[in-house]
Amino acid sequence: MKKQIDFQIPIKQLADRYPDFVEIMVKLGFTKIQVPGMLNSVGRFVSLEKGCKAMNIDPAKVKATFIAHGYEVINND
Template sequence: MTALTQVIDPELQVDVVNLGLIYGIDIEGDKATIKMTLTIMGCPLSDYLEQHIQKAVLSVAGIKSCDIKLVWYPVWTTERLSSAAKKQLGVTNHDDQIKQEKATKEKIIDFSVPIKKMADEYPDFVQIMYDCGFTRIKIPGLLKTVGRVMTIPLGAQAMKLDLAKVKKAFEDKGYKVIND
């Protein structure tokens, strides 16, 4: 597989591994069989890619022959691109776009909002709260019941926790705290 990363598609300038064209490699003794696909049927680069794949595979110590099996199922789609290839080619799918938006979206903890809502919005919320001393937050069903009305300040008061330390814990994790 490492040797195949040296085979660059001349049109896309991305190697065949990161393009997701390699579906499998079988090695029996000194013979390698490469199962691969192409981005489209009738790809004008199929001969070029086969020659370069052969050369790359035969450069691996102990490999004396190489067969290439061209397959069309599963059908190649941009979903097979590695994240590096997607970035290089400027390809994003809807899920990637949502992840990117969430990553760049400012994370805000509103101390006037019930903790259930914060836990639903931010995957690391419960662990941060637990680490601050809100150990009851992991009790099964707590978020679905009391968490619907309990705010961080009310919880801190009930647990006798320093609200400033709670605020700092969230800020240390990249959150902006409001309504404290």
């Protein structure tokens, strides 16, 4: 099964689906994802697109990083 990152679905779903997702996110600067309870609360309704805006992280950098880790990236317009 191809690993796929969809910028429109909640971060929690991606974290549950892919074991390396959280580690990649932390390296990109999404450090709040490590705060206890954050992923299970806010992560249930915040998409990667919204997370990029909230954390002021370039979506193009996020896309490139996930592609470099073997992911297909969709819905990141």
